[in-house]
Amino acid sequence: MQQSDDMxxxxxxxxxxxxxxxxxxxxxxxxxxQKDSEGSMESPNLEFEYGDTDSFTVELSELYSYTEEPxxxxxxxxxxxxxKNHVKGQRWMELSLEEQKAYVMRLLDALEVTxxxxxxxxxxxxxxxxxxxxxxxxxxTDVLYWSRHxxxxxxxxxxxxxxxxxxxxxxxxNQACSSALRKPAISLADSTELRVLLSIMYLxxxxxxxxxxxxxxxxxxxxxxxxxxxxxxxxxxxxxxxLLFTMVTKFCSMNAPHFPMKKVLLLLWKTxxxxxxxxEELLExxxxxxxxxxxxxxxxxxxxxxxxxxxxxxPASAIELIEQQQQQKRGRRSRRPLVKQDSLDTYNERDPFKxxxxxxxxxxxxxxxxxxxxxxxxxxxxxxxxxxxxxxxLRPPTxxxxxxxxxxxxxxxxxxxxxxFLETSRNKFIxxxxxxxxxxxVGLPRxxxxxxxxxxxxxxxxxxxxxxxREEELQQCPMTLGEEEVEEAPAEVLYLGMLPSLSQYVxxxxxxxxxxxxxxxxxxxxxNILADVLPEEMPITVLQSMKLGIDVNRHKEIIVxxxxxxxxxxxxxxxxxxxxxxxxxxxxxxFANCIPLILKFFNQNIMSYISAKNSICVxxxxxxxxxxxxxxxAESLEAGDSxxxxxxxxxxxxxxxxxxxxxxxxxxxxxxxxxxxxxxxILKRALKxxxxxxxxxxxxxLKMQTKYLGRQWRKSNMKTMSAIYQKVRHRLNDDWAYxxxxxxxxxxxxxxxxxxxxxxxxxxxxxxxKNQNSEFTPVDNCLQSVLGQRVDLPEDxxxxxxxxxxxxxxxxxxxxxxxxxxx
Numbered sequence: 001m002q003q004s005d006d007m008x009x010x011x012x013x014x015x016x017x018x019x020x021x022x023x024x025x026x027x028x029x030x031x032x033x034q035k036d037s038e039g040s041m042e043s044p045n046l047e048f049e050y051g052d053t054d055s056f057t058v059e060l061s062e063l064y065s066y067t068e069e070p071x072x073x074x075x076x077x078x079x080x081x082x083x084k085n086h087v088k089g090q091r092w093m094e095l096s097l098e099e100q101k102a103y104v105m106r107l108l109d110a111l112e113v114t115x116x117x118x119x120x121x122x123x124x125x126x127x128x129x130x131x132x133x134x135x136x137x138x139x140x141t142d143v144l145y146w147s148r149h150x151x152x153x154x155x156x157x158x159x160x161x162x163x164x165x166x167x168x169x170x171x172x173x174n175q176a177c178s179s180a181l182r183k184p185a186i187s188l189a190d191s192t193e194l195r196v197l198l199s200i201m202y203l204x205x206x207x208x209x210x211x212x213x214x215x216x217x218x219x220x221x222x223x224x225x226x227x228x229x230x231x232x233x234x235x236x237x238x239x240x241x242x243l244l245f246t247m248v249t250k251f252c253s254m255n256a257p258h259f260p261m262k263k264v265l266l267l268l269w270k271t272x273x274x275x276x277x278x279x280e281e282l283l284e285x286x287x288x289x290x291x292x293x294x295x296x297x298x299x300x301x302x303x304x305x306x307x308x309x310x311x312x313x314x315p316a317s318a319i320e321l322i323e324q325q326q327q328q329k330r331g332r333r334s335r336r337p338l339v340k341q342d343s344l345d346t347y348n349e350r351d352p353f354k355x356x357x358x359x360x361x362x363x364x365x366x367x368x369x370x371x372x373x374x375x376x377x378x379x380x381x382x383x384x385x386x387x388x389x390x391x392x393x394l395r396p397p398t399x400x401x402x403x404x405x406x407x408x409x410x411x412x413x414x415x416x417x418x419x420x421f422l423e424t425s426r427n428k429f430i431x432x433x434x435x436x437x438x439x440x441x442v443g444l445p446r447x448x449x450x451x452x453x454x455x456x457x458x459x460x461x462x463x464x465x466x467x468x469x470r471e472e473e474l475q476q477c478p479m480t481l482g483e484e485e486v487e488e489a490p491a492e493v494l495y496l497g498m499l500p501s502l503s504q505y506v507x508x509x510x511x512x513x514x515x516x517x518x519x520x521x522x523x524x525x526x527x528n529i530l531a532d533v534l535p536e537e538m539p540i541t542v543l544q545s546m547k548l549g550i551d552v553n554r555h556k557e558i559i560v561x562x563x564x565x566x567x568x569x570x571x572x573x574x575x576x577x578x579x580x581x582x583x584x585x586x587x588x589x590x591f592a593n594c595i596p597l598i599l600k601f602f603n604q605n606i607m608s609y610i611s612a613k614n615s616i617c618v619x620x621x622x623x624x625x626x627x628x629x630x631x632x633x634a635e636s637l638e639a640g641d642s643x644x645x646x647x648x649x650x651x652x653x654x655x656x657x658x659x660x661x662x663x664x665x666x667x668x669x670x671x672x673x674x675x676x677x678x679x680x681x682i683l684k685r686a687l688k689x690x691x692x693x694x695x696x697x698x699x700x701x702l703k704m705q706t707k708y709l710g711r712q713w714r715k716s717n718m719k720t721m722s723a724i725y726q727k728v729r730h731r732l733n734d735d736w737a738y739x740x741x742x743x744x745x746x747x748x749x750x751x752x753x754x755x756x757x758x759x760x761x762x763x764x765x766x767x768x769x770k771n772q773n774s775e776f777t778p779v780d781n782c783l784q785s786v787l788g789q790r791v792d793l794p795e796d797x798x799x800x801x802x803x804x805x806x807x808x809x810x811x812x813x814x815x816x817x818x819x820x821x822x823x
Contacts, residue, residue, distance in 0.1 A: 046691040052278035061620040065533045066551040079128040104157045130203040134625040143622040151207040180258035186531045190258040198263040209274040231275035231490035242497045244268040252508040260532035265562040275490045276573045299410035309692035409729035412460040464579035491577040506588040516559040553614040561648040564655035580763040586663040657697035669749030675708045
């Protein structure tokens, strides 16, 4: 087993292309990421609010690469050329709604011409309308207003259905595929038609998906209709997302290297987000499902709890530890370094600078109470540490009310935990057990009665437990319980469509994720994800190389963002729809080496990745089409934007951590994979990011493996253990901090996965295999009805049926005696 630093994922391939290598050494090593050292003194709190997506304008701008900038004016020129031929002396904004509809209808008719170049010109004209006829606008607000107006108009006139037919034609265009396969280097020009079509469709999906305060009832009705249309099997008997998944697998199998993957993935993610619903809709669906199943309501709103949580300070670096030790040697014990007080733990458990004095300090009451949540301002520390009583409050009273007192999460207890507790207690005090009986407490002492009462007060029955129990009943009594009524929810329709090729979809997404990861090394046989960002002519000047370098890094970051958000969305919706749908996707992710892949992603300077400045604000849409372009210089490119962090990179990191949590939670075999791949040091480095939500999911991953890491690790990481205690939900009888849990013993983990897989296969067979109940179908004993059944015969059967009769019937002697003897 290799170390995590050079961890390889055998099933998936790293990416880059020969074309990328040809950019030259000055580009190859170029990275506009802030080179923060791993031992940075103190990282600031990140004012980051997690959500389904970034702001609307950012989501629109990320659709386009900076290399595509010249195409904005091309779209405008084709539109104006056609518009002036058919509408004399007027601008688009001056037309009445009926005139606009008539013109869009004319464009729709023109899409059906056989000439490929004419079709492309019409498509560009439609794209210009969807982009908001920016040449007639003065501000970015005007562009967004007219883009919204035009998109709803295009949908009303049936443009999306026409584009879908054109997209299907382009996907099946074998000539373009073979041409791209023969080319030594693929560029932006090879995917022009696909990029235009996907851009229009993305603008339509994203604009209609986002609700606006000023939407009239007609627009709200159009949104619901479009949502239903995208989520239903209306397109060749399958939902629209399946067509995009097909594009992803075709690209990853090297059959269509010219597909613009970034646009496909963005459109796939936004389609899933629109049809399935975002995180807030998911929470509402969860509440409704619990009500329907007569389960207790959720103990808290998890979204609000996480948003109110405060970030802890990052681990202390080696430099800070040296300074602390020097001050200790000088006898400055009265006042400790502020950073040490506020740190979670030492930077690395194998820190050579840690001595016995530093270890003793961890047990000091001042350190223990020093506010691991980061609640105490560094400026207030001196006041708190000073001896004169009474000490001033930690923060002003007005601020105290905004954060809940005590632990942020209500503790939970599973039915299985209560059974296990009673089993242990009965064995100890009585000498025998009563199976799954959690009511009988005869013979047990009073403290055990109190314990059981407390456990039952915090008992939490999940939707998944109810679904598993129901599935067991259906498996045991198929005839008695009859057919299960399955609601045709969007998640159910999508799962049914994905089921036959689910493993291919998962492997393709992980290949692309690996290809876009910043830790990937270039390989000659890997897939090229840069087909829709590299220009036809390679950069000549250093400035062009820098611009392309930023564009390529940004391109990869957007791909990671789209894949991580899509996978998390699918896992959460499938888990709510049915637990075994979630387990099926999760198991395929594990088998495709998703766990080491995500750990490999985090095995980098994560602070540098989150503070990366791979964006050029003046080139972002819609800014670039409204304002005059300033002259770009190497200094302005180096400076980047003024943001404290990169939203999409922090969003991607949190999503990947949540995916890792989802697929490893309550799975001891997968938790052992985290231990085997030495994830603890990698995850501890991620704690340097001062963002509460990201730290929460890192701490969850550390909590689930602490029992396997040994006593020495726990002893030398007490501040991390304290952070876990303060931030992560408690299970009342979970010995995660001590390693005494029975589940920590080395079970046969392969058997655990096999049992889960068997349950999943039984579920899929029962619910989706229509031929599995053939042995239970009643036998038809009526001669007339049997002979009257219609039998489907081949088309050419009537040409050769006489020959068939002669060969199969008349020439074969019938052994009547044999038939009688058989009776």
